[in-house]
Amino acid sequence: MAGENDSSVTEFILIGFTDQAQLQLPLFFLFLLNYMVTVVGNLSLINLICLDCHLHTPMYFFIFNLSFIDLCHSFVITPKLLMSFVSEKNIISFARCMTQLFFFCFFVHSECYVLTAMAYDRYVAICKPLWYTITMSPQVCSLLMFGSYVMGFAGAMVHTGNMVKLSFCDSNLINHYMCDIVPLLQLSCSSAYANELVDSIIVSTVVLISSLIIFFSYALILSNILHISSAQGWSKAFSTCDSHIITVAFFYGSGLFTHLKTSSDGSMCQGKFFSIFYTNIVPMLNPLIYSLRNKDVKLALKKALKRVAN
Numbered sequence: 543m544a545g546e547n548d549s550s551v552t553e554f555i556l557i558g559f560t561d562q563a564q565l566q567l568p569l570f571f572l573f574l575l576n577y578m579v580t581v582v583g584n585l586s587l588i589n590l591i592c593l594d595c596h597l598h599t600p601m602y603f604f605i606f607n608l609s610f611i612d613l614c615h616s617f618v619i620t621p622k623l624l625m626s627f628v629s630e631k632n633i634i635s636f637a638r639c640m641t642q643l644f645f646f647c648f649f650v651h652s653e654c655y656v657l658t659a660m661a662y663d664r665y666v667a668i669c670k671p672l673w674y675t676i677t678m679s680p681q682v683c684s685l686l687m688f689g690s691y692v693m694g695f696a697g698a699m700v701h702t703g704n705m706v707k708l709s710f711c712d713s714n715l716i717n718h719y720m721c722d723i724v725p726l727l728q729l730s731c732s733s734a735y736a737n738e739l740v741d742s743i744i745v746s747t748v749v750l751i752s753s754l755i756i757f758f759s760y761a762l763i764l765s766n767i768l769h770i771s772s773a774q775g776w777s778k779a780f781s782t783c784d785s786h787i788i789t790v791a792f793f794y795g796s797g798l799f800t801h802l803k804t805s806s807d808g809s810m811c812q813g814k815f816f817s818i819f820y821t822n823i824v825p826m827l828n829p830l831i832y833s834l835r836n837k838d839v840k841l842a843l844k845k846a847l848k849r850v851a852n
């Protein structure tokens with residue numbers, strides 16, 4: 543792959559999250575704990591949804607896919623991040639770097655579309671309850687998820703394909719803990735203008751479309767809630783949406799701060815800090831948000847623990 547794009551660089555060195563020696567060991571154990579909680583939390587939620595028939599509904603089908611994406615996302619990013627804290631040189635080959643970039647883009651794009659589908663699901667559940675089982679049929683839900691993964695795959699292919707075409711012939715030090723688009727473009731010794739333009743168009747399109755659908759879904763939900771007279775109806779409607787709103791706020795908020803483009807080293811450090819939220823913190827929090835704030839999941843968990851105890 544390195545020869546195809548005339549690059550003299552065959553491997554990269556990931557600088558990591560920080561170069562401060564006194565923080566390496568504490569951060570290693572902190573992110574190791576984060577990794578363990580993420581894996582256990584998402585695997586547990588996936589198993590609960592699979593095993594409990596009461597959770598075989600469209601909403602939990604989407605949560606299942608969200609947990610699957612978060613789990614895979616952590617497998618792609620965190621092991622190399624942990625390596626950067628305990629090794630002198632965190633080396634990654636060109637091929638593995640492009641592979642990590644592909645799967646990183648694939649899961650981030652897919653999560654955007656899954657969160658969008660979840661917003662539509664909440665809209666139908668609250669605004670069109672009598673049509674819910676027909677509108678959100680298993681076939682429709684499967685098509686929405688299939689479309690999410692296909693669109694994620696297409697976006698990742700474009701990002702990675704554009705990156706492979708670039709030449710890397712000078713420095714091989716990536717100022718990041720993973721192979722991300724911006725730090726790789728900064729290393730290219732060929733013109734990256736076309737790449738930057740295409741990447742910006744793709745990211746802007748994904749964010750704009752998903753944000754608009756989520757915004758209009760919740761605008762219609764809010765309009766519907768305002769017509770509910772009982773306090774119990776208000777509470778039920780808000781409890782249906784609050785977990786999704788929290789997840790969207792964390793995911794899109796951290797992504798927005800990360801991808802505000804500047805060229806200074808200080809901004810790259812800030813970018814790495816904010817990227818930790820959607821690469822590590824959000825995948826860890828999602829199963830906690832959807833379990834601790836959800837009566838059905840808590841009930842399913844209690845049943846599962848009773849079966850284990852007996």
